[in-house]
Amino acid sequence: MIVLVTGGAGFIGSHTCIALLEAGFKVIVADNLCNSRVEILNKVMEITKKNIIFYEIDVTNEHSVDRIFSEHHIDGVIHFAGYKAVGESVKEPLKYYYNNIISTIVLVRACQKYKVQRFVFSSSATVYGENEVPFKESMILKPTTNPYGESKTISERILIDVSEANPAFSVALLRYFNPIGAHESGLIGEEPNGAPNNLMPYITQVAKGKIEKLRIFGADYPTFDGTGVRDYIHVMDLAEGHIAALIHLKEGIHKYNLGSGKGTSVLELVTIFEEETGIKIPFDVIDRRPGDIAECYADVRKAREELNWYVIRDLRMMCRDAWRFEKNI
Template sequence: MKVLVTGGMGYIGSHTCLALLDAGFQPVIFDNLSNASKAVLTQINKISGVTPAFVEGDIRNTALVRQTLEHYGCEAVIHFAALKAVGESTVEPLNYYDNNVSGTLSLLQAMDSAGVRRIVFSSSATVYGEPDYIPIDEHHPLRATNPYGWSKVMVEQVLADLCQADSRWQATALRYFNPVGAHESGELGENPLGTPNNLMPYVAQVAVGKRSLLSVFGNDYPTADGTGVRDYIHVMDLASGHVMALKARLEGYFACNLGTGQGYSVTQLIETFRQVSGKAIPCEFVERRPGDVPCSYANSELAQQVLGWQAHKDLTAMVTDVWHWQLNYPMGI
């Protein structure tokens, strides 16, 4: 089966392309390269021996998306293409709603015109906002605390309504927690353009000497050590979840969490990185970021029951794979 992967040059998208290839699918990458590099294709080939088809374009270009779907004979879409920085979304909400919400509407219109009505959507645990209880399950109310999170809530609602209105559609929203790690080969990992928005690549860049200091956003949260607690999930475990969602052949709309069920603080992650890398990793504490919550980790039992999926890699494996990748490509690719 050929699968269109929007945002497939990005961090999670590129690792999912590897998982798709390993499972016998043929990914077709559609990406505007706003936060990715064409060099990703070379890295995918190094690992898999295959260079996926690639179309450079924006998901808001409905005609190009439709043309791509039809030209390659795609039967499903995995949708990653989105802006994803929580803090930035509070400053630039219009950009986030335009790209993430309007862009998805454009994608869905193109899919409908091409007769492709199966989609796996990259959602996020940010849809839950500040949680009422831990671990968070799918019954928790959806109430994001930032525009990024609300953009995911809005798209989920669109998908649910679409599946309710038209039984030909099937949509799975995967609400994943905090993706980290890299491919175990060390040939592919998170490769942000400019300053990383996520913690792990920033820690790795400090450890390798690319950056001098790590800023930790907040040490006064109501947690054991004052730093935020998150459910970190290895990117290859996450990638396998998308493959399982395609294989499940569900009907209608389905949403589930992808996480490990284990919360680790920012301090714990940094200390694990120090142990694995043998580097000091100097830190400073700064003010909290707008929209961040103190603690968030998943109940992923539904994914195991319905998709047959569960996470396997622990925090040490996540950090080890990131460090391997960072040592191989200290300046990125």
């Protein structure tokens, strides 16, 4: 089976390429490298000892995407390509709406033209907005607080409408919670451009001495220790969730939460990181970050029941793997 992976050189995409190649899929990556490097794909090939066909293209460009579909018999698409920085999306909404929505439309049109019936989409827990935890796939989505989140909700809506009009078009909407960690080889991991937005790369950069102190955004949330609670998932568990989704994909639209199902506070994660690495993480507590919610964690029963998928890597492993990668770069 040949899978087109858009954004395959990025953080989640590159780990998913490993899982795909190890599961026997053939992989074509389309990435414009706006937030990644071609060397990452070389490392994926080094780890798996398998080949990737790479197109350096922008997936909002219909002609470039058409070329890939016309040159290969593609069986399925996993669409990771997109921008993901919530704060930046508030400052530059058009950039986010354009890239994240047009890329989805262009790819779905190519799927229709070339009769590709399997589509896996990178959605996000952000689409739940301020709902009650744990988030369930059956919940009515509340408005999100930023253009990034809206771009995911709109892309989901487009895919739902297209699939309802053409039920043979099988779509998995995968709502990721908070992916962290890195491949156990230490060769690939999360490499944010500039200052990190996410907690784990922030912690590892403080541990390495690149940043003096961790900033914790708010310790007055209605959570057990006052800091924000999130559902962390090892990026390799998340990657394997895509294989399960592809294998079990049936006609129509299917939404799945990919998370661990457990909430962990910022302070808990910092403590586990310190215990696993023996490195103290100094921190300051500052004001809450606009748009952040107190708690976010998944109900993961649907993915377990329908995809037979569940996480097998714990927080300690996430911390060790993230740190091994940070030390290597």
